[in-house]
Amino acid sequence: MSGGAGFIGTHSVELLVAAGSSVLVIDDRSHPCEEALPREVKVLRADCGSPAAARALKAFKPDVALHLASKGGVQKAARDPGDHVKRSLASSVAFFDAAIKAGTRRIVTASSGGTIYGQDAKLPAREVHKAAPVSAYGAAKRAEEVYLAALGLRHGVSTLAVRYGNVYGPRQDGTGEAGVVAITCYRLLDGSPPLIYGDGGQTRDFVYVGDVAAANVAAIFGRMRGEVNIGTGRETSINAIVKHLLKAAGRLTESEFLPAREFEVRRVCLDSSRAHRHLHWKARVSIGSGLAATWSWFCKRPQIARVAR
Numbered sequence: 417m418s419g420g421a422g423f424i425g426t427h428s429v430e431l432l433v434a435a436g437s438s439v440l441v442i443d444d445r446s447h448p449c450e451e452a453l454p455r456e457v458k459v460l461r462a463d464c465g466s467p468a469a470a471r472a473l474k475a476f477k478p479d480v481a482l483h484l485a486s487k488g489g490v491q492k493a494a495r496d497p498g499d500h501v502k503r504s505l506a507s508s509v510a511f512f513d514a515a516i517k518a519g520t521r522r523i524v525t526a527s528s529g530g531t532i533y534g535q536d537a538k539l540p541a542r543e544v545h546k547a548a549p550v551s552a553y554g555a556a557k558r559a560e561e562v563y564l565a566a567l568g569l570r571h572g573v574s575t576l577a578v579r580y581g582n583v584y585g586p587r588q589d590g591t592g593e594a595g596v597v598a599i600t601c602y603r604l605l606d607g608s609p610p611l612i613y614g615d616g617g618q619t620r621d622f623v624y625v626g627d628v629a630a631a632n633v634a635a636i637f638g639r640m641r642g643e644v645n646i647g648t649g650r651e652t653s654i655n656a657i658v659k660h661l662l663k664a665a666g667r668l669t670e671s672e673f674l675p676a677r678e679f680e681v682r683r684v685c686l687d688s689s690r691a692h693r694h695l696h697w698k699a700r701v702s703i704g705s706g707l708a709a710t711w712s713w714f715c716k717r718p719q720i721a722r723v724a725r
């Protein structure tokens with residue numbers, strides 16, 4: 417697995433280990449979460465597209481490869497799309513190629529249902545709808561999907577792109593530019609007001625990280641090919657998220673509003689009936705209980721408690 421030391425990665429590794437799988441994590445630790453990986457996991461600290469990663473894959477001979485490594489989100493990629501291609505897309509393609517050369521029979525890659533369908537998609541978006549990303553990040557995710565499908569066809573390897581909605585939950589970084597739930601938790605504990613870009617009426621399909629890790633496991637062990645949405649089929653506005661978290665925190669603070677960010681679509685909602693049909697997966701955690709679990713995790717973090725003091 418690439419990117420296994422990150423937010424979605426650590427949750428996925430834990431489920432795989434619990435299911436009895438042997439796991440090799442290749443992660444350059446450019447953005448790891450603080451959670452330690454289970455001791456039985458083999459770890460290589462390297463870029464997933466590097467010769468060292470290719471050698472490790474050859475030695476480990478994985479049946480299935482899960483690709484989660486990626487650098488930066490929508491805003492960072494928009495600032496320097498060329499650099500994003502070099503730092504993310506190039507490594508992704510090299511990782512697919514190395515996994516195939518190591519004899520992998522199936523590759524699953526993390527894609528983005530929030531950015532692939534673009535601005536004018538009929539909602540809830542289905543996989544048959546045309547991909548029309550409006551951001552460099554979404555374009556790179558779509559390019560990754562296309563590369564993976566082409567390499568899979570050429571080499572007889574089965575491939576699947578899992579298109580997540582907005583993933584949130586314990587262990588997400590609250591100090592970056594992406595992840596409104598984690599950022600708001602962090603700010604509330606820091607004594608700062610929630611930050612909202614635009615009017616806060618923009619919606620996303622928020623999916624809990626435990627559900628996403630379960631989807632990854634189902635994708636790894638399944639046979640489905642192509643692309644699949646991993647979301648809840650529900651739209652939640654940023655204002656509603658902030659309201660939930662303010663209530664959990666027992667705060668009455670006014671939010672700070674900043675101008676809307678470029679390249680962000682107004683509404684996202686994913687139809688995940690394909691995932692249900694072919695992977696027997698559906699989101700189980702409601703937004704209320706997912707936000708409560710996330711808030712309570714953030715409250716227990718010593719680093720933030722120190723900031724809050």
Ligand SMILES: NC(=O)c1ccc[n+]([C@@H]2O[C@H](COP(=O)([O-])OP(=O)(O)OC[C@H]3O[C@@H](n4cnc5c(N)ncnc54)[C@H](O)[C@@H]3O)[C@@H](O)[C@H]2O)c1
Binds near residue numbers: 420421425449487503
């Ligand atoms: N979090 C979301 O809401 C979301 C939504 C849609 C898609 N995704 C995708 O899911 C995947 C995982 O996201 P996440 O939220 O866990 O991110 P994350 O930043 O927490 O984890 C990514 C991990 O990959 C590692 N990494 C980055 N570049 C690397 C490279 N070239 N080689 C090896 N390791 C590298 C980082 O150190 C980190 O541990 C990414 O591909 C991301 O684009 C995430």
